[in-house]
Amino acid sequence: MTLPAIDAATLMARLQRLGEVGRGADGRLIRLAGSEADGAGRDLVAGWMRMAGMEVTVDAVGNLVGLWRGGAPAGAAPVMLGSHIDTVIDSGIYDGCYGVLAGLAVIEALQAAGTRLSRPVALAAFTNEEGVRFAPDMLGSLVYAGGMAAEAALAIHGTDGVTLREALTAIGYAGDATPGFLRPHAYLELHIEQGPVLEHEGIAIGAVDRLQGISWQSFVLTGEANHAGTTPMAMRRDAGLVAAQAIAFLRGRIAPRGGSTLATVGTLTLDPGAINVIPGMVRFTLDLRDPDEARLAEAERGFAAELQRLSEAEGVSVESTRLARFEPVIFDAGIVAQVEAAAARRSLSCRRITSGAGHDAQMMARICPAAMIFVPSRGGISHNPREFTEFRQLADGAAVLLDSAMALAR
Amino acid sequence: MTLPAIDAATLMARLQRLGEVGRGADGRLIRLAGSEADGAGRDLVAGWMRMAGMEVTVDAVGNLVGLWRGGAPAGAAPVMLGSHIDTVIDSGIYDGCYGVLAGLAVIEALQAAGTRLSRPVALAAFTNEEGVRFAPDMLGSLVYAGGMAAEAALAIHGTDGVTLREALTAIGYAGDATPGFLRPHAYLELHIEQGPVLEHEGIAIGAVDRLQGISWQSFVLTGEANHAGTTPMAMRRDAGLVAAQAIAFLRGRIAPRGGSTLATVGTLTLDPGAINVIPGMVRFTLDLRDPDEARLAEAERGFAAELQRLSEAEGVSVESTRLARFEPVIFDAGIVAQVEAAAARRSLSCRRITSGAGHDAQMMARICPAAMIFVPSRGGISHNPREFTEFRQLADGAAVLLDSAMALAR
Numbered sequence: 001m002t003l004p005a006i007d008a009a010t011l012m013a014r015l016q017r018l019g020e021v022g023r024g025a026d027g028r029l030i031r032l033a034g035s036e037a038d039g040a041g042r043d044l045v046a047g048w049m050r051m052a053g054m055e056v057t058v059d060a061v062g063n064l065v066g067l068w069r070g071g072a073p074a075g076a077a078p079v080m081l082g083s084h085i086d087t088v089i090d091s092g093i094y095d096g097c098y099g100v101l102a103g104l105a106v107i108e109a110l111q112a113a114g115t116r117l118s119r120p121v122a123l124a125a126f127t128n129e130e131g132v133r134f135a136p137d138m139l140g141s142l143v144y145a146g147g148m149a150a151e152a153a154l155a156i157h158g159t160d161g162v163t164l165r166e167a168l169t170a171i172g173y174a175g176d177a178t179p180g181f182l183r184p185h186a187y188l189e190l191h192i193e194q195g196p197v198l199e200h201e202g203i204a205i206g207a208v209d210r211l212q213g214i215s216w217q218s219f220v221l222t223g224e225a226n227h228a229g230t231t232p233m234a235m236r237r238d239a240g241l242v243a244a245q246a247i248a249f250l251r252g253r254i255a256p257r258g259g260s261t262l263a264t265v266g267t268l269t270l271d272p273g274a275i276n277v278i279p280g281m282v283r284f285t286l287d288l289r290d291p292d293e294a295r296l297a298e299a300e301r302g303f304a305a306e307l308q309r310l311s312e313a314e315g316v317s318v319e320s321t322r323l324a325r326f327e328p329v330i331f332d333a334g335i336v337a338q339v340e341a342a343a344a345r346r347s348l349s350c351r352r353i354t355s356g357a358g359h360d361a362q363m364m365a366r367i368c369p370a371a372m373i374f375v376p377s378r379g380g381i382s383h384n385p386r387e388f389t390e391f392r393q394l395a396d397g398a399a400v401l402l403d404s405a406m407a408l409a410r
Numbered sequence: 411m412t413l414p415a416i417d418a419a420t421l422m423a424r425l426q427r428l429g430e431v432g433r434g435a436d437g438r439l440i441r442l443a444g445s446e447a448d449g450a451g452r453d454l455v456a457g458w459m460r461m462a463g464m465e466v467t468v469d470a471v472g473n474l475v476g477l478w479r480g481g482a483p484a485g486a487a488p489v490m491l492g493s494h495i496d497t498v499i500d501s502g503i504y505d506g507c508y509g510v511l512a513g514l515a516v517i518e519a520l521q522a523a524g525t526r527l528s529r530p531v532a533l534a535a536f537t538n539e540e541g542v543r544f545a546p547d548m549l550g551s552l553v554y555a556g557g558m559a560a561e562a563a564l565a566i567h568g569t570d571g572v573t574l575r576e577a578l579t580a581i582g583y584a585g586d587a588t589p590g591f592l593r594p595h596a597y598l599e600l601h602i603e604q605g606p607v608l609e610h611e612g613i614a615i616g617a618v619d620r621l622q623g624i625s626w627q628s629f630v631l632t633g634e635a636n637h638a639g640t641t642p643m644a645m646r647r648d649a650g651l652v653a654a655q656a657i658a659f660l661r662g663r664i665a666p667r668g669g670s671t672l673a674t675v676g677t678l679t680l681d682p683g684a685i686n687v688i689p690g691m692v693r694f695t696l697d698l699r700d701p702d703e704a705r706l707a708e709a710e711r712g713f714a715a716e717l718q719r720l721s722e723a724e725g726v727s728v729e730s731t732r733l734a735r736f737e738p739v740i741f742d743a744g745i746v747a748q749v750e751a752a753a754a755r756r757s758l759s760c761r762r763i764t765s766g767a768g769h770d771a772q773m774m775a776r777i778c779p780a781a782m783i784f785v786p787s788r789g790g791i792s793h794n795p796r797e798f799t800e801f802r803q804l805a806d807g808a809a810v811l812l813d814s815a816m817a818l819a820r
Contacts, residue, residue, distance in 0.1 A: 195640025214639065216685060227792055228674035228697045229624065230605025230766030234667045235790075240675055241661055247654035257644045264638035265650055266687045270678050275626060275695040275733070277676045277793075285685040287638045323685070356640030380645075382637055 004113035006402055008395035011105045015394075018044060018085065018101065019093030029093065029385065033086040033128035033139075034062070034164060039171030041085050045100060045125055052108050054123065058175025060150040062127040062168045063140045065182060068107045069120045072409070077185035079409040080368075081106060081401065082124030083360060084140070088132050092387025094377075094394075099190045100125045102398040106405050117409040122182055126360045127168075133158040136324065141363035144179045180367070186335060186408045187364035190373045190401045192389050195356050196380030204396050206353035206374030207339040211362045212262075213296040213328035215288040219243075219307070223316040225272055225280030237315040240270045240279035246307045247284075253306070254299050255288075261299050262289040262356065285323070291354045293327050329362040332369035335408065339373055342403035348396055357382075373400055414523035416812055418805035421515045425804075428454060428495065428511065429503030439503065439795065443496040443538035443549075444472070444574060449581030451495050455510060455535055462518050464533065467592075468585025470560040472537040472578040473550045475592060478517045479530045482819070489819040490594035490778075491516060491811065492534030493601060493770060494550070498542050502797025504787075504804075509600045510535045512808040516815050527819040532592055536770045537578075543568040544577075546734060551773035554589045590777070596745060596818045597774035600783045600811045602799050604767050606790030614806050616763035616784030617749040621772045622672075623706040623738035625698040629653075629717070633726040635682055635690030647725040650680045650689035656717045657694075663716070664709050665698075671709050672699040672766065695733070701764045703737050739772040742779035745818065749783055752813035758806055767792075783810055 021044060022037030023029045031037040042064055049056050054066035067078060083099025103123040110121065126144065131137025134156050143153045154165035154174075168174040193199075198206050223237030247265050255263035268284040286303065290296035304320070311318045336352065343350035353374055355361075364370045375397035378388040431454060432447030433439045441447040452474055459466050464476035477488060493509025513533040520531065536554065541547025544566050553563045564575035564584075578584040603609075608616050633647030657675050665673035678694040696713065700706035714730070721728045746762065753760035763784055765772075774780045785807035788798040 193640065194637055195642075196636075196645055197640075197642065200645070212639065226606075226790060227604055227767065228672065228676060229622065229699050229768070230603065230607075230792070231672075231790060232605075232607070233661075233665055233669060233672060235606055235610070238661075238674075240678065241657060244654040244657035244675070245661070247651060248658040251643075251648075251651055251655070255643055259643060262638065262641075262643060264648075264686065264688050265654070266638060266680065266685045266689060267683050268650065268678065268680050270676065273677050275676045276674065276697050278674050279676060287686050289639050357637065358639075380636060380641060382640070 002113040004109040004115050004402060006105050006109050006395060006398040008391065008398060011101055011398055012391055012394065014048065014101045015093055015097055018097050022087065028090045029087060030089050030091065031085065031087040032133040033130065034133060034167030034171060036171060038086055039173060042173055045085060048104055049123065052104060052111065054107065057177045058173055059177040059179045059181060060175060061140050061143045061153050061164065061179055062173040062175065063144055063179060064125040066123040067120055067182065070110060071116050072118055072120045076119045078120040078122040078182055079405055080122040080124055080184035080187045081405060082126060083189050083191060084126045084129035086128055086130050088130050088383045090385060091383065092385055094192045094387055094389055095194065095382055096129055098192055098394065102190045102401050105398050106402045109402055115406065117406065119185055119409040121405060121409055122184065129360055134164050138358055138360055138363055141360035145363040145366040146180055147363060147366060150179050184368045187361060187368050187370040188335060188373065188401065188404055188408065189359060189361040190397050191359060192377045192382065193374040194377055194382035197353060198374060198376035199378060199380065201351065203351050204348040204393060205343040205350040205400055207336045207350055208355050208372035208374055209331050209336045209352045210291050211329040211355040211359065212289045212291040213293055214324060214326045214358060215296060215300055216285065216323035218283065218285045218321045218323055220319040221282045221311060221316050223280055223314060226278045228276040228278055231278060236278055238278050239282040239316050242310045242314050242316045243268060243282040243284055245310045249306050250303065254302055260290055260292065261295055289356060291328050296328065326358065329365050331365060331371035335369055335371035338404050338407045339371060339400060342400045342407065345403065346399055348400065373397055373404070412523040414519040414525050414812060416515050416519050416805060416808040418801065418808065421511055421808060422801055422804065424458065424511045425503055425507055428507050432497065438500045439497060440499050440501065441495065441497040442543040443540065444543060444577030444581060446581060448496055449583065452583055455495060458514055459533065462514060462521065464517065467587045468583055469587040469589045469591060470585060471550050471553045471563050471574065471589055472583040472585065473554055473589060474535040476533040477530055477592065480520060481526050482528055482530045486529045487595035488530035488532040488592055489815055490532040490534055490597045491815060492536065493599050494536045494539030496538055496540050498540050498793045500795060501793065502795055504602045504797055504799055505604065505792055506539055508602055508804065512600045512811050515808050516812045519812055525816065527816065529595055529819040531815060531819055532594065539770055544574050548768055548770055548773050551770035555773040555776040556590055557773060557776060560589055594778045597771060597778050597780040598745060598783065598811065598814055598818065599769060599771040600807050601769060602787045602792065603784040604787055604792035607763060608784060608786035609788060609790065611761065613761050614758040614803060615753040615760040615810055617746050617760055618765050618782035618784055619741050619746045619762045620701050621739040621765040621769065622699045622701040623703055624734060624736045624768060625706060625710055626695065626733035628693065628695045628731045628733055630729040631692045631721060631726050633690050633724060636688045638686040638688055641688060646688055648688050649692040649726050652720045652724050652726045653678060653692040653694050655720045659716050660713065664712055670700055670702065671705055699766060701738050706738065736768065736772065739775050741775060741781040745779055745781035748814050748817045749781060749810060752810045752817065755813065756809055758810065783807055
């Protein structure tokens with residue numbers, strides 16, 4: 001019996017081919033969930049699935065699932081590989097697509113080698129992972145894992161006012177199957193790191209053992225706009241100052257260099273916004289992440305308390321809104337160990353790593369043992385046309401996915 | 411001989427009449443320098459000057475000067491009163507106009523009483539004090555005082571692309587006289603405080619003995635935009651964080667509550683400005699003021715040094731641009747004492763006060779003894795339709811202007 005091997009050249013060619021679907025005249029790749037370009041991308045991927053002899057099913061929220069039975073006993077729960085093919089605006093070609101197309105390459109490698117497994121292998125491309133058009137992100141896998149009713153998801157309006165149902169119907173991907181119709185034995189997702197750690201440390205494979213918790217909040221602080229030249233410091237109610245003090249506190253106390261808690265204030269606007277007017281209002285967002293739920297909750301509490309203290313000292317009022325909150329996900333220790341073992345067998349350097357971003361795997365972890373494999377991202381850049389992973393690194397990641405899938409399906 | 415007395419009812423009626431010139435259908439008062447509304451306002455004021463028997467002259471940069479000789483010996487340098495009638499966008503009716511129209515009321519009061527003085531009294535409405543359309547602000551008085559050539563001022567492009575020369579020509583206020591054609595014996599400007607101090611302390615009259623120095627700078631900090639979830643704190647180059655730390659430092663060390671230094675960051679924008687992206691760039695402005703030049707310069711130096719230190723620690727680069735810089739102005743001690751004496755004679759409470767904002771008087775102080783008189787502003791609010799000073803307070807201020815002008819012209 002031949003040992004199965006990834007056809008990395010075909011994988012690369014398909015990544016590039018799919019990366020042209022949704023590329024505009026201005027050179028930007030935009031393949032938002034449920035768009036015409038998404039439809040064309042799905043057609044391409046579904047075609048490749050069928051060419052590989054897979055049974056292709058589309059569920060009610062558009063999740064595209066291919067199944068290769070591979071001679072496994074009827075009724076055996078499949079090992080599922082997957083990710084997504086929708087993109088952000090002005091995207092790179094790897095995020096999501098790499099996981100789907102590498103999964104396809106795994107199945108083709110198993111077929112070519114005539115490998116017999118005791119479990120089928122399934123491949124999923126989940127709907128609207130990026131969440132750019134429809135909120136929340138990871139919507140397809142959320143529904144697949146039972147976290148939201150399909151009807152509720154289909155009624156969500158996109159940023160363009162179109163519902164998910166209308167969008168999927170328009171591109172022919174409003175399917176009949178019930179989300180979750182295949183309950184996997186295990187789920188494994190291969191993805192580019194989207195961060196700098198593996199590249200920085202020169203490591204080929206990340207065995208993702210957890211996904212950090214995410215807390216998104218927005219704040220509105222209201223003080224009093226006043227003349228910058230005539231209002232004594234003691235009489236000011238400077239909302240912008242309080243925001244600045246709170247942000248400085250984040251780095252100083254909540255998320256210092258070297259700690260596991262990440263804190264980012266990515267948006268901030270001052271009102272009225274004139275050089276000689278004390279800002280009477282500031283709006284900003286806070287993105288807090290930590291792999292540990294207790295620390296994440298403590299970071300939220302600590303920031304809220306300090307913001308309150310600073311606001312009271314300045315005579316400024318605070319309004320806060322929770323935008324999103326996900327608890328950390330601990331991936332399956334057995335699968336993580338298999339990934340490490342697979343890397344070791346191929347003499348690839350490997351480390352355990354925490355996923356900083358959200359992924360479909362965190363939803364699938366609700367219904368089956370799940371984990372992820374990361375490969376390096378150059379400069380940690382992602383959601384950007386400069387997103388890049390070397391061919392060799394992509395091939396190595398796919399090989400580890402192949403070996404891990406085989407181990408899970410044996 | 412009758413004692414001259416201000417006709418406060420007429421003063422008030424004219425303030426309200428002028429406050430309707432440039433008021434749009436949406437109720438907002440906008441009378442930017444050199445606009446059609448400014449032309450209509452000038453026509454109104456020049457008409458009132460002529461009705462009061464004044465010789466009206468327009469100089470090359472549109473400064474409108476009325477002269478009442480009042481039987482003074484030929485060649486005697488005049489006492490000049492004045493301010494401006496251009497406004498900000500969505501303005502109140504007092505800022506500037508009060509000083510011009512109270513000056514008119516002073517001259518009418520002197521005429522009505524048949525007062526004979528040894529000096530003429532002149533009244534100036536300077537061009538583009540607010541600086542909203544043309545930069546710099548206080549442009550007309552700057553040119554009048556010889557601080558900029560008329561030709562240079564006329565070539566300045568407004569925010570709408572129109573030059574000052576074109577704007578003045580269009581409204582018929584590009585005059586022939588040479589700016590500075592009347593060299594005053596003294597200059598006195600009555601103005602609303604535009605700050606909260608007099609109201610806060612329940613004082614009727616501010617004898618303005620100095621005008622604080624002003625430093626305007628803009629900063630661009632450049633770090634690196636990156637994913638908020640996947641970039642470890644130790645690998646971040648967060649430009650927004652550095653700006654926040656620098657702003658917190660301003661309040662903590664440069665401009666604490668109770669000190670004389672004022673520090674305001676009124677504009678700040680983060681780039682790219684997404685909730686889950688570390689800000690790679692921040693642009694902000696800094697408005698620093700202090701009545702003492704040494705302290706102002708020290709505040710600039712102290713901020714620059716700390717910003718450099720914080721930026722280096724974060725791997726962020728700093729670019730700074732000086733937008734405006736005025737040294738503090740010390741007004742004439744003799745005139746200030748006369749203002750205090752005039753208030754005392756009318757049993758009005760009075761305190762010495764520093765002007766936080768810039769005024770035409772600071773330019774006129776370059777060529778003659780100058781000072782200002784302030785009346786309270788409710789809530790310290792200015793550059794805003796809610797700007798308000800009570801009728802009684804306006805009348806008291808005009809009375810003190812009258813008495814002070816008489817003392818200066820005797």
